[in-house]
Amino acid sequence: KNQVEQSPQSLIILEGKNCTLQCNYTVSPFSNLRWYKQDTGRGPVSLTIMTFSENTKSNGRYTATLDADTKQSSLHITASQLSDSASYICVVRPGPLEGGGNKLTFGTGTQLKVEL
């Protein structure tokens, strides 16, 4: 069964500090991996997407990396801000012959809290 596991489950950091969130997956074949940010009381919003051939993708202070060989991804947040407090969800799409948006596997998310 396809699985996406995220760690840590929750994290508290001080404003201005950096942090790294981890995502391990077993989805195979693999098409792309996306990181979403979900603010409390809101729906998830896409941050980055990487295909199997990409190693890194940035979106402002957010940088995602991907190692398709080890099936691991990380999301690095630089110079954290209070507004970064949210749940970050890793989502993996299987290979092109395995289905489309109806075949996504969602991780359980990492709950990040940024404090003063």
Place this chain on the structure above:
Amino acid sequence: DADVTQTPRNRITKTGKRIMLECSQTKGHDRMYWYRQDPGLGLRLIYYSFDVKDINKGEISDGYSVSRQAQAKFSLSLESAIPNQTALYFCATSDFTPGQFSETQYFGPGTRLLVL
């Protein structure tokens, strides 16, 4: 994302009642989805629709039904609500393009449902 709206945002109901959650989108997307989110679990797909006349069961469709009244509207019904259907429900649309495998899902703000 204001382009995908859900009503109601919060709902309390009693066991055995029939309720409907509504979703509307102004993005012009053909594909729409209903997910539920429970603490400690990733988003799980309930139903999805790739076009107005297309309805498909997802991973956890038992106890739910849907209606795709128009391209812009996708409703989720709980025919006889039970307490374990207490969850956060999200509607999403996606910008699928044939031949592309990076469709992005755009989520509504969610409906928080409590079944007593």
